Amino acid sequence: MARLDYAVNALGYSASLGRLVGLTSRGHYWWKNPSHVVLIDTKGVVNDLGPVEAQWFRTDDVSAGAVVGTTFYVRDTARLHAIDIDPASPTYLRIVRTVVLDWPAMMLDDFAVNPVTGQLTGVSAAGWGPGEVVSFDPVSGRLLSRTEIPALPGKSTYGAVIIDAAGTIYAINNGYQGSSRLYRITGTTAVELSTGPQMGMIDAAGCLPNPMPPRVEPPAPRPEVPVPPAPAPPVPAPAPAPVPVVQQPPPPPPAVTTPPASVPPQPVPVRAARQRPEPREELPVAAETTPMTKSRKWAIVTVILVMLGAGTAAARARG
Structure with a gap:
């Protein structure tokens, strides 16, 4: 409160x-x-x-x-x-x-939202009869329904009205027979729940949710302690490059020659024994029987040499 x-x-x-x-x-x-x-x-x-x-x-x-x-x-x-x-x-x-607002909605001293219908609903005590539950459209103001509740007293205002999630109405009459009275209304039935001092002005706002839990303050932050940096991990040495392995081709298999079966082996010829060389005999030189004598041969050679020398001198003169 x-x-x-x-x-x-x-x-x-x-x-x-x-x-x-x-x-x-x-x-x-x-x-x-x-x-x-x-x-x-x-x-x-x-x-x-x-x-x-x-x-x-x-x-x-x-x-x-x-x-x-x-x-x-x-x-x-x-x-x-x-x-x-x-x-x-x-x-x-x-x-x-x-x-x-339509009549008797314009005489309502309080109303609440009906969660079941979405309408605004209050209790009216206008007129000479018992109280009435009145519902109207909040957008147009038109009356939607009015229902007399025999157990609700009339000729007195209902200044506080609330509605729970099930659609049950709770209304307080400001003063009936010298007391304020709380009623629970379901359908066309009203039950008096409690009474209190007569009030000239009263209002209600709805069924509020449960109280919020007390606020819990977060703990004070701890002083920050400098944390030494973690040592850097050692750098691993580079791994040696693998030595390429050159695969040598396998040696070719030895050639095997097989003589054809159809060719018979040839006989190896037998060399004759080397004879001892005989001493060379000197052959007699026969006398020249041709008409060209030795003196004549040298005369021909001399003429040829003279002709070659003359030819060479002439070539030099021309050059």
Whole structure:
């Protein structure tokens, strides 16, 4: 539980933001300053997102709210405003759509998103009969269904409504017979669960998830101790190059000549015995019987030599 210094109304729960979403005039006079959108965590810490960008919009007539995705729906009398709460959207904190609600949806003091149907659902006590479960379309504002619940008291407002994952409705009546009363509604049956002091203003935002576990601080980092560099591994010596092995061709097989079987062996001739040389006999020189004598032969030779000398002299004279 947390105590705030200002009033917050139209509470809803945003699963994407993990916070409660509401409207407040924190730090401003509600009759002349715009409403602010705030986020509230489970410990009551408030984050003011800023004013809604609509100067005419005030919180004095706002009485119900719910979040569908990144759209914050709030009821302002008979009108339903759709406020963009997506921080990444160009229309952030602007009213992107306004529709007029059908009767009796315009009399709901709170509503919630039904996870089974996707509709907005609340409890109405308008009229003289018992309370009614009322569902409507948030886009068009049209009434979709209304069901009387005999066990729900009428003529009193239901300022807090939530719906669980199974579609069961939980509603708080602000004051019936001097007490605020909590009811569980299933189908057309309502069961009173508890009572408390009568309240003039009450709101609910939804079934919140279980509390987050406490944050565990990481251990302090240990002082860094310089680590000596690891020794470089020894460089292996280069392996010697392998000696090429030259393979010698195998020696040719010895030639084997086989004489043809059809040729008979030839007989080896027998050499005759060498005889002893006889002494050479001197043959008698016979006298010249030709008409050319020795003197005449030398005369012919002399003539030939003279002719050769004359020829040589003539050749020199010409050169």
